[in-house]
Amino acid sequence: MSKILRVDSSMRNEGSVSRDLADKLITRLNGDNSSDVVERDLAEGIELIDEAWIGANFTDSSERSEEQKHILHTSDLLVQELRDADTLVITAPVYNFQVPAALKAWIDLVARARETFRYTESGPEGLLRGKKVYVVMTSGGTVLGSEQDFVSGWLKHVLGFMGMTDVTFIDGSGLMLDETKPAQAEQEIATVA
Secondary structure (H helix, E strand, C coil), X not given: CCEEEEEECCCCCCCCHHHHHHHHHHHHHCCCCCCEEEEEEHHHCCCCCCHHHHHHHCCCHHHCCHHHHHHCHHHHHHHHHHHHCCEEEEEEECECCECCHHHHHHXXXXXXXXXXXXXXXXXXXXXXXXXXXXXXXXXXXXXXCCCXXXXXXXXXXXXXXXXXXXXXXXXXXXXXXXXXXXXXXXXXXXXXX
């Protein structure tokens, strides 16, 4: 059974275009209901890394205290969700030219040396290879691929750094500039998934 991990980062539950498009994408990806879909809704809250977390993360796993293991518990859970997934669907609305703070916090918790990437003599190596990633990017005025789009390049880079290089963007950007954009994004979903 394939596993799909859905990470929602819109702070809106009602009227969220990114959530609506992700619903349609998941339905398309799981048309025969044979996939196990795990949902991670970042609007429900996510912890931020702090000094104690950094200290625990950089302590060798065999030497971590019970307190340090407890500090890393959420991060370990999120990393395991990523490891287990065959397909990843991320909703990425653009807030003030960047991803929502909760999505950045999720990235901080999962982008971990020796867990999702490692450094080698020939440079960094991502450890989460072989996954298909869909990013549903929505915005009011920032258009995917424009000079003001700081989201798609950053997400593609950080996902690739962890080994996830097969990334497809569903373009729900520029919603305030083009009222047909949601319908275009739905057509795109039908084409790519």
